[in-house]
Amino acid sequence: MTILHIDSNHPALIEQLERAGFTNVEGYALTREEILEKQHLYDGIVIRSRIDMDRAFLSSFSRLRFVARVGAGVESIDVEAARELGVELISAPEGNRNAVGEHALGMLLSLFNKLNQADRHVREGFWHREANRGVELDGKTVGIIGYGNMGKAFARKLQGFDTRVLCYDIKPGVGDQFARQVSLEELQQETDVLSLHTPWTPLTNRMVDRSFIRAFAKPFWLINTARGKSVVTADLVQALEEGKILGAGLDVLEYEKSSFESLFNEPGGIPPALQQLLLMPNVILSPHVAGWTLESHLKLATTIADKIIARFSPKEGQGS
8 A cells, every 4th residue: 555645744654654564655745736646646645734635635536545644633634525435534632632631731830820921020130929929720610622532631630630620522421530521501600711622613613702701600711722713812802801711821823824924924914813912911822732742743653653554554454
């Protein structure tokens, strides 16, 4: 079997596949058109996010058996088209769930203890102790929306604290010893900290808007290491100004895209809501790196390789 690698990944991925007998083509600079010129050569494709796997693209392949994404989500793939074409989809949420859990916890603790602000003050020569007085996580209720690999990893990280952890998910029966599954209404009544761990779907698109925020009984902190388009930035900014949201840790943004940096290089390029967000001291931002640690870089690669080998190994005669 021949696998096309559209994006570069940890070397362990190709090394592991080669040992199992696969032929690997490293097409990191290939355009969409160049890939399709030789589509008949490929049995599988390994991607991150460089090229969208839409219906037109997928249907152009004559022998494609799988698309594997080295990451947790498959939003860049037309799932329905893949299913109709008999193309198996493989992802690796197990590979970076620990990294996401740690990043979410790190953002939360930094918000509670005003670490970014305190660090800046000291560097500027100020010793403002009262202005940097923090709050403690112990005794708080943490609400998690989306209780899959990422949500469960975050809940496990909270076990060292005296917290109550609730989870809401569209799938029934996902609660465990780390989080009690409740209705969305109960979660909104009890939550002090809200952490999002949902994929992008039509249901989660712009989910956190003004009416969603106002449904919470108490002011709360927001952590989003999931998908930027789940949060309406303008409504988040308004809630931060009103004190309905006490602080936000955002690893993803509504405006996130490959040309994000161009927003800062063009006149009028930064949307007004983002401009306001960037000036708020109770907001922590990171560039979609929650699941991208040194360790997860390797784990994502080996997880994808293991799944491909288990399903399609040419050496062992597995697969269909």
